[in-house]
Amino acid sequence: MSRRPNPAAEGLGTAGPPFGGPGRSDVEVRQLGAMAPTQRVVLAIVGFIGGVLAASALAGLVVSSTGWELSVPASIGSELGRTVRQVGQAAPLDDHRVPAAWLAVVNAPLWLGLAGAPLLARRAGLSWRRDLGWGMSAIDIPVGLALGVTTQFVLIPLYEVIFLFFGEQDVSGPARSLVASVDSPLDLLGLLVITVVMAPLTEEIAYRGLLFGGIRDMERGHVGSGVVIAAVVSSVIFAASHFQLIQFPGLFVFGLVAVTAFHRTGRLATAIWAHVGFNLTTVVLLLWA
Structure with missing residues (x-):
């Protein structure tokens, strides 16, 4: 059964101040005892794959x-069908989902890969x-939270356009299944640890801090286009890393928003709080529903 886009479904301006000072070659960086941009990019990818x-x-x-x-599907039809089947078989009423508390445990190695690798790289x-x-x-x-919440609602018309060409999809399915595990x-x-603490913190460190920052510094010779290339590439990887095709457009857009926040302020915290607001909107609306 298809569903309309829901703001709970989703989980460049001019260049701002540089994060690490003027661009330097990898040789100069190594002479200073710092980590080269290419090494930062590799570190982000290796940390993700290992995690x-x-x-x-x-x-x-x-x-x-x-x-x-x-x-486990969490649509009304799926829940009703499973309940009817279990009653007919005199089986216990159980959806067999991994409880959210255990999902947090299962995700711990991923968070360790995303944030632990840069910790060791110090x-x-x-x-x-x-x-x-x-x-x-x-x-x-306040700026980050406002950006995250606003992005959720901006995605509604985006998905309306997408559905005109590809048909309606159950965008909120993965998020609804996660909330149903509570x-x-x-x-x-x-659930809160997963969505509004660890995911925003570790993903922003990896995708905006390491990946975007590293690609941007690798493209330092292209003053304007280098930032755009880094923003697009890092946002594509961020969206693809969630392995949800229907959520790819929304996650890509949010990736660009987070990159912009990071680049304009020079502080990773702006992007982290935007991520918190983005995910928290999903959690609140689905729990309320």
Whole structure:
């Protein structure tokens, strides 16, 4: 059954101040004892791949040990059909979803890969303040939250246009399934840890701090287009890394918003708070519904 776009479905301006000072060649960077841009890009990719592989292995272990399922449809029709089938078979009424608290545990290796790799890389010369724009101002909170919430609602007309050409899709399915895994206060805590704490923090470190910053510095010779190239490439990778084709356009747009916030302020915190607002809108609206 198709569904209309819902703001809960979604999970460049001029160049701003540089994060790490004027662009330097990889040789100059190494002479300064810092981490080269290419190394930062590789670090982001390796951290993501390693995190995904480790999280997948842990998920497989949890599923095989408990009988839970990672992917359970959460539409009204799916829920009703499963309930009728279980009643007819005199089986316990159980959706077999992995509880949200356990999903937080399963995702821990991914977060460790995204943020743990740059933490270890400090020994190799990676400076979080210089290379990742690590820092925060009080204004980052309201500005970031406003950007994230607004982006959710801006995506509604975007998906209306997409559906005109490709037909309606259940955009909110993955997010609705995640919220449906909440059955206890501990699960609610797990959901919040996943969506509004760890995902914004670790993904912004990896995709905006390491990946965008690294590509931007690699393209330092192309003053204007280098920023655009870095923004587009990092946003494409960010959207693709969620493995949800229908959510790709929305995630790509949000990636551009987060990049812009980061680039204009020079602080990663602006993008992190935008990510919090973006995800929190999803959680609040789906829990309310």
